[in-house]
Amino acid sequence: MFQYRQVLVRLRQGDSDRDIKRSRLMGRPKAAELRELAAERGWLDAAAPLPEDAEIAAALGVRKRACSTISSLEPHRAMVQRWFEQGVAGVAIHAALRREHGYAGSYSAVRRMLSAIRAALPPEATVPLYFAPGE
Numbered sequence: 001m002f003q004y005r006q007v008l009v010r011l012r013q014g015d016s017d018r019d020i021k022r023s024r025l026m027g028r029p030k031a032a033e034l035r036e037l038a039a040e041r042g043w044l045d046a047a048a049p050l051p052e053d054a055e056i057a058a059a060l061g062v063r064k065r066a067c068s069t070i071s072s073l074e075p076h077r078a079m080v081q082r083w084f085e086q087g088v089a090g091v092a093i094h095a096a097l098r099r100e101h102g103y104a105g106s107y108s109a110v111r112r113m114l115s116a117i118r119a120a121l122p123p124e125a126t127v128p129l130y131f132a133p134g135e
Contacts, residue, residue, distance in 0.1 A: 001053040072105040
């Protein structure tokens with residue numbers, strides 16, 4: 001949100017989309033979209049206070065993910081997660097999906113999904129033990 005607020009400040013000062021691009025805050029197409037949105041909402045008026053982060057987020061909405069970023073393995077996520085929790089290796093998961101479910105995707109997709117599942121898990125807690133030698 002900080003980035004959007006900074007761009008709004010620069011838009012209020014009269015900076016062009018190219019100036020904003022040069023400052024590396026945002027690309028020209030995205031800055032033009034924000035300028036249009038800000039003009040509709042009245043955010044470009046220098047006398048008015050800047051909108052709150054929640055208001056900016058609500059106006060921007062949630063961006064849709066591109067179809068190419070959605071994994072071909074997504075329909076099988078629950079099954080892959082269950083196998084992962086049981087300790088099944090990624091190669092075996094890929095083989096079972098191909099054999100039993102007709103999955104035609106790559107092993108790399110399975111690896112990426114397993115790494116995402118691992119990243120969502122809480123880290124294992126460790127406790128350092130301190131004691132004198134020979135205790």
